[in-house]
Amino acid sequence: MQKRFLNEKIHNELVPALEQLVEELPDDLVEFSEVEQVLRVRFLKLAGDMLRGWSEVAVTRISIPGCPSCGNTMRHKGLKPLTLATTLGHVQLRRPRYRCKRCKKDIYPHDQRIRFLSNGVSLVMGKVVCRMSADKPFARAAEDLQEDYGVRLCKQTVEHVAESAGKQINAIEDRRRETIQGLSPGERLSALPGATDTPGKLAVACCDGAMIHTGSKPKYLKNKADKPGWYEVRAASIAIGDPVHDGIEPRCNASEKPGPDSPGPDSPGPDSPGPDSPGRGHHFRMNVLRTRSFARFESVADVGMDMYLRACEVGFFDAPLQCFLSDGAAWLRNIAEEHFPDAIPILDWYHVTEYVCEVAALLFGQGTAQAKRWIESRKAELWAGRIGAALHAITHQRKKDDLTQQQRDALDRTTTYIDGNRDRMQYPRYRELGLPIGSGRAEGLRKTLVEGRCKQSGMRNWTPPGAEGILRLRAARHDGIFNQTWSQYFTPTA
Numbered sequence: 001m002q003k004r005f006l007n008e009k010i011h012n013e014l015v016p017a018l019e020q021l022v023e024e025l026p027d028d029l030v031e032f033s034e035v036e037q038v039l040r041v042r043f044l045k046l047a048g049d050m051l052r053g054w055s056e057v058a059v060t061r062i063s064i065p066g067c068p069s070c071g072n073t074m075r076h077k078g079l080k081p082l083t084l085a086t087t088l089g090h091v092q093l094r095r096p097r098y099r100c101k102r103c104k105k106d107i108y109p110h111d112q113r114i115r116f117l118s119n120g121v122s123l124v125m126g127k128v129v130c131r132m133s134a135d136k137p138f139a140r141a142a143e144d145l146q147e148d149y150g151v152r153l154c155k156q157t158v159e160h161v162a163e164s165a166g167k168q169i170n171a172i173e174d175r176r177r178e179t180i181q182g183l184s185p186g187e188r189l190s191a192l193p194g195a196t197d198t199p200g201k202l203a204v205a206c207c208d209g210a211m212i213h214t215g216s217k218p219k220y221l222k223n224k225a226d227k228p229g230w231y232e233v234r235a236a237s238i239a240i241g242d243p244v245h246d247g248i249e250p251r252c253n254a255s256e257k258p259g260p261d262s263p264g265p266d267s268p269g270p271d272s273p274g275p276d277s278p279g280r281g282h283h284f285r286m287n288v289l290r291t292r293s294f295a296r297f298e299s300v301a302d303v304g305m306d307m308y309l310r311a312c313e314v315g316f317f318d319a320p321l322q323c324f325l326s327d328g329a330a331w332l333r334n335i336a337e338e339h340f341p342d343a344i345p346i347l348d349w350y351h352v353t354e355y356v357c358e359v360a361a362l363l364f365g366q367g368t369a370q371a372k373r374w375i376e377s378r379k380a381e382l383w384a385g386r387i388g389a390a391l392h393a394i395t396h397q398r399k400k401d402d403l404t405q406q407q408r409d410a411l412d413r414t415t416t417y418i419d420g421n422r423d424r425m426q427y428p429r430y431r432e433l434g435l436p437i438g439s440g441r442a443e444g445l446r447k448t449l450v451e452g453r454c455k456q457s458g459m460r461n462w463t464p465p466g467a468e469g470i471l472r473l474r475a476a477r478h479d480g481i482f483n484q485t486w487s488q489y490f491t492p493t494a
């Protein structure tokens with residue numbers, strides 16, 4: 001490589017430019033901010049010039065395999081220009097073109113290493129575009145790229161770069177899942193990822209649905225009409241860590257008999273008032289060691305397998321205490337039973353209280369004192385594990401003669417919900433074990449991971465794979481492993 005030319009360039013161009021810059025700088029310390037800005041802009045430009053100068057003298061020889069289509073020898077056809085958006089600004093470079101005479105096809109063998117997924121951005125810039133697009137709308141990412149890097153990319157380009165990256169990761173992970181799904185249970189054991197990091201004492205899995213507006217139907221919904229609309233992504237997270245004991249966790253009354261066979265009077269139990277009252281006093285905190293999240297338009301079978309693979313990856317099954325938080329929906333129960341048989345299934349406390357509140361509002365009027373009293377009593381019973389008592393109180397209301405159809409439906413729905421989830425509502429036991437009972441985690445998944453990026457105004461009409469692509473990048477951010485994920489999937493290789 002002709003580094004001599006680069007050195008000449010430094011002496012002939014950069015040094016005079018720097019000397020002139022020094023001349024232009026103001027004299028007073030009060031101008032600090034201005035100097036900072038000027039230096040940043042000018043040095044960025046010099047670095048961009050340097051990168052372009054370097055690319056002009058860099059070695060372009062490269063060994064070429066035959067034509068990708070026919071295997072024929074390819075011929076060098078000179079250097080072709082390429083403009084790339086880089087973190088040092090827009091840079092023009094020239095790279096060799098090779099041509100297959102038989103197929104009349106051109107290839108640019110350097111592009112695989114220079115351009116990010118065949119886009120007009122460098123690999124390093126591609127990473128910035130993806131990180132920004134994971135965090136904010138494409139238009140805002142484009143604004144920030146101009147502000148921070150002096151690079152002008154239109155919103156559509158930003159969108160295309162980020163979505164293509166996310167799609168690529170999803171495609172690789174889908175193939176991995178399909179391979180594992182095709183294996184026998186015995187073969188699976190050796191093919192699964194095993195966690196090598198420090199094991200955690202507590203493992204929490206949770207999954208929930210969230211709605212996204214897309215311009216077409218997600219592919220996995222085979223029998224539905226293809227039209228724009230709101231479709232459900234399934235968002236899941238797997239976390240392992242250690243529970244944090246900060247001394248404010250609730251005490252559990254040891255004489256309390258939780259479980260389905262504990263009928264009781266309609267009044268709150270002895271341990272209900274005070275700091276231990278329902279929903280309060282239970283400060284579950286977890287020092288998270290590792291977490292993996294995702295949100296996909298997928299079948300239940302695929303979501304289950306994706307959760308399972310991530311669970312293996314973080315060492316979920318090595319944790320002595322495992323739980324699976326959900327809203328009790330049938331598809332989630334199936335996933336829990338198939339892939340997490342040893343995890344304690346827990347019905348999200350907030351979902352239960354939603355049912356109770358709905359019934360109370362219909363029976364006694366929204367926000368009335370009577371409704372509040374009724375809600376507090378049912379919550380106290382459920383909190384204490386006295387499910388029989390809560391059900392008794394609900395069915396008691398059902399016996400009234402003057403109920404509207406809406407009231408009857410709500411009462412029936414709530415009865416079915418609570419009755420069908422009895423074994424997932426042993427809240428005193430969960431509290432005693434130090435398990436989470438409200439899926440602040442599932443809530444966070446839905447709101448932070450999905451809705452924060454896909455459901456704001458102006459964030460409509462995603463393509464399903466595009467939304468999934470952005471959500472894949474966002475999940476890596478959410479889990480605090482963006483850099484790790486990036487180098488896993490986008491390390492330049494020959």
Ligand SMILES: [Zn+2]
Nearest residue numbers: 067070100103
């Ligand atoms: Zn060919």
